[in-house]
Amino acid sequence: MKPLLSALRLPMHRELAVLALACALLQAAAATALGLPSGRLAAALLLQALLLASVARLWPDAARPLGPANAVTLARAALVAVIASALGHGEGGAQPATGLAVLAGIALLLDGVDGQVARRLRCASAFGARLDMEIDAFLMLVLCALLWQLDKAGAWVLAIGGMRYAFVAAMPLWRWLDAPLPDSFRRKLVCVWQVLTLLLCMLPVVTPAIAAPLLALSLALLGASFALDIAWLYRNRPR
Template sequence: MAVLVLVAMLVGLGPVGSLVGLGFTAVTWVLLSRSLGRSGGHRWGPADTITYGRLILTGGVAALVADAATGSVHHVVLTGLAAVSLMFDAADGQVARRTGATSRFGARFDMEADSVLALVLSVYIAIHLGWWAVLMGLFRYAFIVAGWALPWLNAPLPPRMSRKVVAASQGVVLVVVSAGLLPTAVAQICVAVSLISLCWSFAVDIRWLWLQESSRRRLPAPSRAFAGAGHSEPVLADPVSDLLVVKPATT
């Protein structure tokens, strides 16, 4: 609410932007409270506070994007909020590791904060570049919808540096293009290249998950039972109700 009031004082917010900002606040609060209740006694730490701060800034961005859809564009404030949120993306993970407070909840929280910011910014650039650009923010959400029909897509993924690089570059491209400093043709090329890299990254993950599923199916039933007994609960087993929306991440 403080961010929304500050944005309204700086540039003004129309009724649509105000409603979207309030709705974002309410939905985030409800889902986050529910997730904390399901986290098995997770202790809120400094890293969680940083991630929550990023999510709060994204709420201000969402309100400005809604205003932009009605014709009120405020590049500087919108890009500033998004850039600060993006800069703190690396901070919450570092703080969690240095304070020994890494957790399933924290990793998922960070992941969803990234996804929501990407979705909001992709809607914003789509206003200027064409609605095809919104695909930048829809990849993970489309992935989880596919996971409802193909449960093997919900298996946990191993860490992969290229996935982190693609995700980081996606955030940079979204913020730079949102600033409106690039010519339209250059901005479209940057977004197209980022989309291609996202397609490649998701294709690599889907192939890995498919190979794992194929290997599991080839095992005899007793072997599958024995193999399953030694595995812990998947890190991201519940794609919808764990946190804000989806899994797995490109980060």
């Protein structure tokens, strides 16, 4: 008990304790709104607990608070965990698709909020940027899995969400892939297109006949964008 109380004296751990409670309440409200059973809520809570534990371990200085921008990012992660917990729920694979699309839309709106907060309050950090990117990547993978489960497209749609993970997995083999990339409007535009397409295709009014071509176009654009980035990294690799 004493080590726990001692840890809570540190700003970062106090913030995480408060955020854990706030995120749990947020997840309970979201799961209730979606009509998810208690087992799905438990899965979402577990995912969020694992994320908070990872943040506690990787945060560079426990004496320094996480800050408001990271708090918004973790709240967004709580919603993403609820969306992920809905995988496999429902008779015959049916999903509360509209509710999930709305929840994903809220999570994406918060993606813009945490960036604004970080810039306005001057609390941006490399850790926060990486955390934000990982939440975005996980949300895209989850949405792809949901679209597959809803029969909006075949298993190939998972390539949209899995492409970045394949890129990261290749880094130990080709270290030059880990070099920083210059800012690119093209990359941001393709990312926005992916997100909007995934959300649109989640809606029940979008039939598989419409969703599949849209998702195929998204996959092609994403593949081309990754190919251009890989080509740039190869040309500028250390000799």
